[in-house]
Amino acid sequence: IHFYKRFIHTDWLRQVEMAGIKSLVALAFTGSIGLLFLFLACALPQFNNWYPFTVVIFYLLSPIPTLIAKRHSEDSTSNPCRELAWFLTTGIVVSAFALPIVLARAPVTVTTPDIDPTPGPTDLAITTTMATIANTTTTTVIEGGACGLVVTANAVMFLTIMGFFIAFDSEDVEYSVW
DSSP: OHHHHHHHHHHHHHHHHHHHHHHHHHHHHHHHHHHHHHHHHSSTTTTTTOGGGGGGHHHHTTTTHHHHHHHHOOSSSHHHHHHHHHHHHHHHHHHHHHHHHHHHOEEEEEEEEEOOOOOOOOOOTSSOEEEEEEEEEEEEEHHHHHHHHHHHHHHHHHHHHHHHHHHHHHHTTTGOOO
16 A cells, blocks of 8 residues: 555656646747747848837846745735735836837838939039939838737737746745746
């Protein structure tokens, strides 16, 4: 009977360890999909603008308030430290979603010089003059398609970060020391 109990305990422990590894692999996969959307928003030839990549700063900042609050709170009930952490995290996440939308709506005036070949005097000894006319167009900082890809990347990345906190929040998982 002792052998049977020991076998059940080790089998259960192995399943718990495999569940932790499977969830870690799933989170790594979804995080890489989110970064793929972000890279597509920046590097596709029709967009070719790396301003949307600045949302990576929000990905790095978003878990910090929650991690600090977990270190300084003794119990699992709500306390002012956790409430402040949730408030700051919510502000960071909302800012990450708002940034590409603002960049897609912000107008930018682009001035390109257009060279108008105006011939000078007909004498060949005198050089011809070229008049420059400024050609102005108004566009946005990023395209609408890039904005959609960045918002999709934000949703995937923040769900991945939330999944990490859900999966590794318990004390019996060895990754919970993070």
